[in-house]
Amino acid sequence: MVLCPVIGKLLHKHVVLASASPRRQEILSNAGLRFEVVPSRFKEKLCKASFPTPSAYAVETAKQKALEVARRMHQKDLRAPDVVIGADTIVTIGGLILEKPVDKQDAYRMLSRLNGKEHSVFTGVVIVHCSDRDGRLHTEVLDFYEETTVKFSELSEELLWEYIDSGEPMDKAGGYGIQALGGMLVEHVRGDFLNVVGFPLNHFCKKLAQLYCPPCPGDAWGAERDSIPAVDTFEDLSDVEGGGGSDPAWGDRGSCGGEEAGAAPPPAPGPRDTDLNGAVEEKRPPFPTGLLELMEGFKASKALFTACKLNVFDVLRDQGPLKAVDIARKINASVRGTGRLLEACAALGLLHKTDAGYSNTEAADLHLVSDGAHSLHGLAVYNDSHVWDLFTHLDLAARDGAEQARGAAGMKADRLFQSAETTLLFMRAMHGLSKLTARDVATAFDLSRFTSACDLGGCTGALAHELAREYPRLQVTVFDLPDIIEHARAFQPDGQRTEHIRFVPGDFFTDALPRAQLYVLSRVLHDWPDDRVHHLLTRISSCCEPGGGVLVAEAAAMEEEEAAAAAAARRRGLQPLGALLLGAGRPRSARELGQLLRRHGFRDVRVAPAGDLLRVVLGTRAAP
Numbered sequence: 001m002v003l004c005p006v007i008g009k010l011l012h013k014h015v016v017l018a019s020a021s022p023r024r025q026e027i028l029s030n031a032g033l034r035f036e037v038v039p040s041r042f043k044e045k046l047c048k049a050s051f052p053t054p055s056a057y058a059v060e061t062a063k064q065k066a067l068e069v070a071r072r073m074h075q076k077d078l079r080a081p082d083v084v085i086g087a088d089t090i091v092t093i094g095g096l097i098l099e100k101p102v103d104k105q106d107a108y109r110m111l112s113r114l115n116g117k118e119h120s121v122f123t124g125v126v127i128v129h130c131s132d133r134d135g136r137l138h139t140e141v142l143d144f145y146e147e148t149t150v151k152f153s154e155l156s157e158e159l160l161w162e163y164i165d166s167g168e169p170m171d172k173a174g175g176y177g178i179q180a181l182g183g184m185l186v187e188h189v190r191g192d193f194l195n196v197v198g199f200p201l202n203h204f205c206k207k208l209a210q211l212y213c214p215p216c217p218g219d220a221w222g223a224e225r226d227s228i229p230a231v232d233t234f235e236d237l238s239d240v241e242g243g244g245g246s247d248p249a250w251g252d253r254g255s256c257g258g259e260e261a262g263a264a265p266p267p268a269p270g271p272r273d274t275d276l277n278g279a280v281e282e283k284r285p286p287f288p289t290g291l292l293e294l295m296e297g298f299k300a301s302k303a304l305f306t307a308c309k310l311n312v313f314d315v316l317r318d319q320g321p322l323k324a325v326d327i328a329r330k331i332n333a334s335v336r337g338t339g340r341l342l343e344a345c346a347a348l349g350l351l352h353k354t355d356a357g358y359s360n361t362e363a364a365d366l367h368l369v370s371d372g373a374h375s376l377h378g379l380a381v382y383n384d385s386h387v388w389d390l391f392t393h394l395d396l397a398a399r400d401g402a403e404q405a406r407g408a409a410g411m412k413a414d415r416l417f418q419s420a421e422t423t424l425l426f427m428r429a430m431h432g433l434s435k436l437t438a439r440d441v442a443t444a445f446d447l448s449r450f451t452s453a454c455d456l457g458g459c460t461g462a463l464a465h466e467l468a469r470e471y472p473r474l475q476v477t478v479f480d481l482p483d484i485i486e487h488a489r490a491f492q493p494d495g496q497r498t499e500h501i502r503f504v505p506g507d508f509f510t511d512a513l514p515r516a517q518l519y520v521l522s523r524v525l526h527d528w529p530d531d532r533v534h535h536l537l538t539r540i541s542s543c544c545e546p547g548g549g550v551l552v553a554e555a556a557a558m559e560e561e562e563a564a565a566a567a568a569a570r571r572r573g574l575q576p577l578g579a580l581l582l583g584a585g586r587p588r589s590a591r592e593l594g595q596l597l598r599r600h601g602f603r604d605v606r607v608a609p610a611g612d613l614l615r616v617v618l619g620t621r622a623a624p
């Protein structure tokens, strides 16, 4: 990929992002950078008046954030980093620097100031190269900043308060997030949009190119070149690190970092390079960041699950910010243990930590609390209590097949749900996931020509509600196992029309299917092996009148997109394991699903994406 080499220069290094900002993490990981997140503990309290410009303040804050992390990691001697990246975003208007609001009133003061006017957003960035010299940390700091101007529309008081009440302003400089609801407040932007969001990626790449690209012979710009080099120059970059010479750009641009200061260039020496003392150094293998992440990944999941299980996010949503000791009391846990768990959650970007204590991030408020329209709490609890146990026995499943693993985890193979409690656990997990995707599935195609639908395996009816909401003429039947239907009532949303939805108990492999023009199979087929899928589609096909349809939603990528959707691919990559442990099914691509539908008498088969997770395939029953 042509854009990779400049970011690729960091792939062999242990890179740390000294920031808890989820936006920075997203911007950099979207650009292909691999890094560890270690939020800085530096308190953003430098005296603003002592800086000549707002940008100098942002740069110094970014520098102190990064250096604090570099020193802490060096002291602990744990996976000491090669490079630490720090950043600080501020909003300035009329000489005033606005950081993150401390409460709603503060957010209101900030937004009123910005209302109808143009302001500047500065992000200061530092790239700190670290090395160990006789046990002492040596740092070299490269810094820069980027300015973007943003103009707000004239906004009514009501709108400002509505925006503040959405909760979005609280963890954002200036009290708004241009990338989300805050985008609606903005009339125009001059400059780098991502700079406003929290990280000036373009400028960062230029700096990396300066750092790692030696001046080409005859290049009039030399080390001062300040634009991303042409693609073929990028390709040349792949070997320059091995050149072993000093880095002119670094020498010119870098500033020394306090007590750790020194003059040596940061890049590592080449394959077998001679250093100034004549000693020969072996080339270090690339730092296995990805592997280490995989090895540690389960701890991150467990921290999230545990905080959900102990209702940490509920407590903080209702009463945060709170100190660890108060949270411990409220969740009935030890202060020491709670403190550790909270630290871990903050490091994972699930919580914010400030002087006032811990508070939820936006994502935690939305998805990790136990109630609310977008809650995935049930999924976390299900994964923790049920899927976790099964995966503990993955070795057994791999060796002997699923039955052994299920047995070891205490599950009887002949019965899906052991008790009402496990049924509810499963239903809560599915409910959260279905609600997350229901709208995308319901609107992937225009289904308004149908007046009746049957959602097979429709569980709590989350998709049925969305279908009924989207298509007022549609009558939807949710068809699922009696155990499920018995508990479905508990999941019905208050105040939503339910007369268009009915719940019918039954087994779609054996019982008569309710009559409907459209049959829906949302995330059902991957649970079943080919023979069962054929059996089910044969049954649907024989019930479906010509002109009727079948709608299949699965976490299946379109083949041509597979390489691009790396994260989704990773999720899909784990699906066969889930199938091994949970049943004999398998994931199927959209193309394969389309072929299946054609084979069972459906024509005009079309595929559409439904959000990031799912693909939806719609087929129309041809005349037999």
Ligand SMILES: Cc1cn([C@@H]2O[C@H](COP(=O)(O)OP(=O)(O)OP(=O)(O)O)[C@@H](O)[C@H]2O)c(=O)[nH]c1=O
Binding pocket: 018, 019, 020, 021, 022, 023, 024, 039, 040, 044, 065, 087, 088, 089, 090, 091, 100, 121, 171, 172, 173, 174, 176, 177, 178, 179, 182, 196, 197, 198
């Ligand atoms: C203007 C604007 C800002 N932000 C966020 O505001 C925080 C600034 O605060 P910071 O002190 O620079 O960073 P932080 O979040 O406290 O993290 P850290 O680096 O650990 O100090 C960062 O998050 C940015 O994304 C947005 O998400 N959208 C916007 O439109």
